[in-house]
Amino acid sequence: MNIPKILERQQAFFKTGQTKDIAYRKECLVRFRESIKKHEQHIIDALTAGFKKPPFETVATEISIVHQELNLAIKEVYKWSQPKKVKASLLNFPSSDYIYYEPYGTTLIIAPWNYPFQLAVGPIIGAIVAGNTAVLKPSELTPKTSELLAKIISEVFDPGHITVVQGDKEIAQQLLAQRWDYIFFTGSVPVGKIVYKAAAEHLTPVTLELGGKSPCIIDETAKIQQAARRIVWGKFVNAGQTCIAPDYILVHSSKKKELLTALDIEITRAYGADPKVSPDFARIINEKNFERLSELLDGASVFKGGNTDKADLYIAPTILENVTLQDAVMQEEIFGPILPVLTFDSKQDIENVLTSFEKPLSAYVFSRKRSFKNWFNNAFSYGGGVMNDTLIHFINDRLPFGGVGHSGVGSYHGAQSFYTFSHAKSVVKRGTWLDVPVRYAPYKGKLSILKRFTKWL
CATH class of the missing domain: 3.40.605.10 (Aldehyde Dehydrogenase; Chain A, domain 1)
Known part of the structure; x- marks a missing residue:
C-alpha cells in the first residue's frame, strides 16, 4: 500500500x-x-x-x-x-x-x-x-x-x-x-x-x-435502586468496553450493603440468571483483552459474576468488593465488564482516591444533595459527566465531548x-476614509494621549 x-x-x-x-x-x-x-x-x-x-x-x-x-x-x-x-x-x-x-x-x-x-x-x-x-x-x-x-x-x-x-x-x-x-x-x-x-x-x-478511570460517586442521599439500575446499564453496555463507562464505584460506607444488593438485582433483571445466554450482553473483542481482564480477577473478592469462558470470549458482569487502591484492577482503565466497589466516609476520602489518578474522561455523581454535587463539580477536573445517571452526556450534540x-x-x-x-481565521477590514496619526512615529508628545485613550478601552 x-x-x-x-x-x-x-x-x-x-x-x-x-x-x-x-x-x-x-x-x-x-x-x-x-x-x-x-x-x-x-x-x-x-x-x-x-x-x-x-x-x-x-x-x-x-x-x-x-x-x-x-x-x-x-x-x-x-x-x-x-x-x-x-x-x-x-x-x-x-x-x-x-x-x-x-x-x-x-x-x-x-x-x-x-x-x-x-x-x-x-x-x-x-x-x-x-x-x-x-x-x-x-x-x-x-x-x-x-x-x-x-x-x-x-x-x-x-x-x-x-x-x-x-x-x-x-x-x-x-x-x-x-x-x-x-x-x-x-x-x-x-x-x-x-x-x-x-x-x-x-x-x-x-x-x-x-480514556481513564472514570469514577462513580454515590453518597448517602442517593436513590440506591435507581442508581444501581443506571450504573448497570452504563457499565455493562457493550460489555463494559466503553471509554466513558464507570470504571469504579465510590459509595458511602453506610450504603455499601444496600448498593451491592441493588446491583445484584439489576444485573439479573438486565441479563437474567445466566448472562452468558442473554442476547443482550456482548463479548470481549479478542483473546488478548480477555486474558488481560481475566488476570484482573485473580485473587479478587468477587461479590457477583466472575465467570469466564475463553472459547466464547465471555466475562460475566462482575462486581468486586473489598477493593483497595493497590489491587491490580485499580492500576489501569478496566475497559471491560468488571466493576470494583470502594467506600468512603468523608470528602477527604473521595479526594484521596480521585487525586491518585490522572484526570478522567468522565465522572458520575449520584446524590440528592445540591451542595455535594456542587462541591464535587468544583473540586475535580474531568472531561464531562452526569449527575444521577451515566453516559448520557455523550448523547447531547449541543455539548462538546472530550477529555482533559x-x-x-x-x-x-x-x-x-x-x-x-x-x-x-481572524480578519480585520480597515476603513480608508480616516487615518488617526497618533500611532505613527515620531512619538514625541503622544504618550499622554495614548494613556488617556487606553483608559476608555
Whole structure:
C-alpha cells in the first residue's frame, strides 16, 4: 500500500477547491446518510460478527448517534460556515472584524474497535462539514465493520475526498509518518501519546479522544435502586468496553450493603440468571483483552459474576468488593465488564482516591444533595459527566465531548465537530476614509494621549 501516494491524491483533491463549496459538502452528507440507511442491517450484522453486539445496542449507540450528527450537519452546514462578525476594537477605528472558518486541508482519522462504526463516522462528518479531505484508518480488530465502512465510503465519495485505509499497526505507523494538516485519534492513552509525538514532528494539530478511570460517586442521599439500575446499564453496555463507562464505584460506607444488593438485582433483571445466554450482553473483542481482564480477577473478592469462558470470549458482569487502591484492577482503565466497589466516609476520602489518578474522561455523581454535587463539580477536573445517571452526556450534540489532561485533547460533537476541523481565521477590514496619526512615529508628545485613550478601552 502506497501511503504517500494516497496522501498526495487527497492533497490534490483538496487543491481543486471542491470541498470548500458548501453545496458540495451538503450533497455529500446527504448521500452519506442515505447510504448508511441502506446498509443499516449490514452494520448490525458486522457488529454482531465482531463481538456479538446486541442489535439494540448497535442501533442505540452507533447508528442513531451517527444519524443525529448527520441530520444536524446537513441542517446547519451553511450557518456554521458563514463568517462571524465580531465587535471591532476602538484602536482599529474604523474597521469591521470577522472570523472566517476555513478547512485545515488533508486530515487523518484513526478510529477504535469498541464502537467501530460510530467513532469512525462521527469524525468523518466533522471533516466533511468543515470542508476537508480525510483518510480513515479503522480498527483491524473489527474487520467486518472496517470492510463495510470502506464499501459505504467508496459508494458515496470520490477517493480523493474520503478514503479508507485498512491494516494493522504498521499501516498506522506509516500513516503517522506522513505530514497531515490535522489528526483525529480515538483510542488508548498509551497509543495517544504515540500519535501526539508523531504529530509534534510536523507541528500538526490534533484531537485525542482517550480514556481513564472514570469514577462513580454515590453518597448517602442517593436513590440506591435507581442508581444501581443506571450504573448497570452504563457499565455493562457493550460489555463494559466503553471509554466513558464507570470504571469504579465510590459509595458511602453506610450504603455499601444496600448498593451491592441493588446491583445484584439489576444485573439479573438486565441479563437474567445466566448472562452468558442473554442476547443482550456482548463479548470481549479478542483473546488478548480477555486474558488481560481475566488476570484482573485473580485473587479478587468477587461479590457477583466472575465467570469466564475463553472459547466464547465471555466475562460475566462482575462486581468486586473489598477493593483497595493497590489491587491490580485499580492500576489501569478496566475497559471491560468488571466493576470494583470502594467506600468512603468523608470528602477527604473521595479526594484521596480521585487525586491518585490522572484526570478522567468522565465522572458520575449520584446524590440528592445540591451542595455535594456542587462541591464535587468544583473540586475535580474531568472531561464531562452526569449527575444521577451515566453516559448520557455523550448523547447531547449541543455539548462538546472530550477529555482533559491524560484523558484527551480537544473535543467534538455537533457544532463543535465543525469548529474542531476548522481553522478560525481572524480578519480585520480597515476603513480608508480616516487615518488617526497618533500611532505613527515620531512619538514625541503622544504618550499622554495614548494613556488617556487606553483608559476608555
